[in-house]
Amino acid sequence: MTVTSRLVLIAFALALGCGVAALAAAPGNPTPVKESGGIWTDKDGAPTFNIAKDGSVDWGTFVGFLRYNDACLRCHGPDGAGSSYAPDLTQALKGIDYAQFIAFVAGGIQAVNTAQQLVMPSFATDKNVMCFIQEIYAYLRARATGGLGRGRPPKHAPAPKGFDEASYKCLGIQM
């Protein structure tokens, strides 16, 4: 995945975030079809996971695990397993597809009433999330539908060439 295509994705997410809530759709067949820049996609072009027989996960899914912990863990708990007030994503992700996932992440969700005060913010401007939205989705999809267990994936594919540079450029930081 090039830097440009990551940035295009952010613009796409920003636009989508204003619309919110498409029809509820299951994520479809997760079978990986194509790989680009360490990220696998399914037949519909949505990011997916590729777990080898020995349990080794693809690079994108592994990065998704890392970046999930940056912005998502403090509400959704370790390994997407939910907390005392935020949903268990290993269940929630069974019922929404990639477009809807991006819409929720970029647009946020509010359920504030007399019984609960649940708010997910918009992450549309958060590069730590949006630069890695495909990877985070692939990771959570693997947790929800791919049998990926809890904790750090024990083994993973190596980073594709130029991954760090592309990441830092997208994040806008110099290392």
Place this chain on the structure above:
Amino acid sequence: MRLRESWVAFAALGALAGAVIAAPTANAQNAMPSLQQAAANTGNWAIPALNYASTRYSTLDQINASNAGQLQVAWTFSTGVLRGHEGQPLVIGDVMYLVTPFPNTVYALDLNNNERIIWQYTPTQNPEVIPVMCCDTVNRGVAYGDGKIILHQADNTVVALDAQTGKVDWSTPLGSYKVGATGTDAPLVVGDKVFAGVSGGEFGVNGFIAALSLADGHIIWKANSEGPDSMIKFDPNTTTSLGKVVGADSSLKTWKGDQWKIGGGDTWGWYSYDPKLNLLYYGSGNPSTWNPVQRPGDNKWSMTIFARDADTGVAKWVYQMTPHDQWDYDGINEMILADLTINGQQVPVLVHFDRNGLAYVLNRATGALIAANKYDSDVNWTTGVDMDPSSPNYGRPSVVAQYAPGSRGANVNYQGICPAALGSKDEQPAAFDPQTGLFYVPTNHVCMDYEPYPVAYTAGQPYVGATLSMFPGPGGYMGRFIAFDPVTGKTVWAINDQFSDWGGALTTAGGVVFYGTLKGYLRAVDAKTGKILYNFKTPSGIIGNVMTYMHGGKQYIAVLSGVGGWAGIGLAAGLTDPHAGLGAVGGYAALKNYTALGGQLTVFALPGS
């Protein structure tokens, strides 16, 4: 569109909620006492930590080690809110005051009239503040002074309410939640001032403590944790650290460029005060980000104990416990002021059980370091603090590189670090009992793997940059409630609990210590032996602090239940042990199999009238 509709609905609700619902009351006629008068009455609980020394030691002794086993539930009260309930109620005379997590409803309950609600106040706050509160929408309690109840709202506004009517007297915003600066702490009232800090270390908020006028809410002084001397109220010629003058730019010199501006060091914990020295004590939290490689230097004055002149705000002395934090060991835990006999001499000390697993003892007048002992022997990131005054590393912890994220760069997984980021103890306050000379400390016994990586800063968005996997410490349990001597480092007794002990302790002249567990048990324990005398399961997990009061000649014990906070995030679904070996199904028990959400106050007393 959907979003917009929910906003309109919220605005309508807000208009309703902003109003005070007050009923006429029989005991509203009497003039309210000053804080000094209220605190002098041993039947009251007038200060969040009971007293300025934050000992949480009550002289009430009706409930004692021989009769604590007969305790019964006297009355209960549902707060109407389901999120994590930290903190404790206040009791002033015949009225109990308590605050809920967001939306921060404050209740005044009439103890003379079956706890009827005298008034309740719910501020109007934008729900956008909810997701910028790291680790749940907690609030650690209201404060009292001169007939006013002081509330630090989630949206970082400090409000004074008339204690008799609940009407807003004044309201002062301390900064914008839009950049992630929020309010969770219990303010402290001293004389004509109210002290309050700020939360937001996971959003790069530069911490500060503010002194507000109790009379009208205007900000008298404000002192940041990081920045130029004028901003942090350091006098380069008089402010000391470990007996040495810190000199000019002591904070700026320890940061790369202007990283200090988004450097954290937040002040979301507890405040103590020594009236004789006129010094205010508190700690600062983690430097932002959690990726230490991205912020070289000692990152002063994050992770620091501050002693400030209460009138001017100028720092008298400071001590940075964890320079260049690599673990998220915030230094905000309570500062307990005690007079201990050390080597035959009485010394005015400050005792602080830090997240980093060390119990610090300092001379609170001078800031001299007396002791720094591990209060959990499994703490492994450090071999201890250099106690040799002639050493160039005097006062610094000796860091074990293997367990120090960043020591081999970012994008490396550092494994088996104890304690985990939530610390050997988090904000849950310990108590000091002058009768036994021991400190009663609720602790976490959790370890972690920690992988830091580069992150970008966006105002109002999480600024973290690390992946954590937490797992129970050696022995397989996650909580220890201990009786500890910080001078000798000796643990006198310990109760191991399955989950972290996240509720604050109370100790009493009756020789009974109280605390609550994450499963929801309120426990009475023999202060001398650690024997559990009473164990009652309240409706939800306890992360609140036990308090006591006297009313109508009877001693009561009260605690808020309501699982949540960091404990609710980390433990709800249970922890797994990444080192259990390939194929280990295991996984540790999930807290959600033991307790569900629910905000409730449970009050206990001995049987009979």
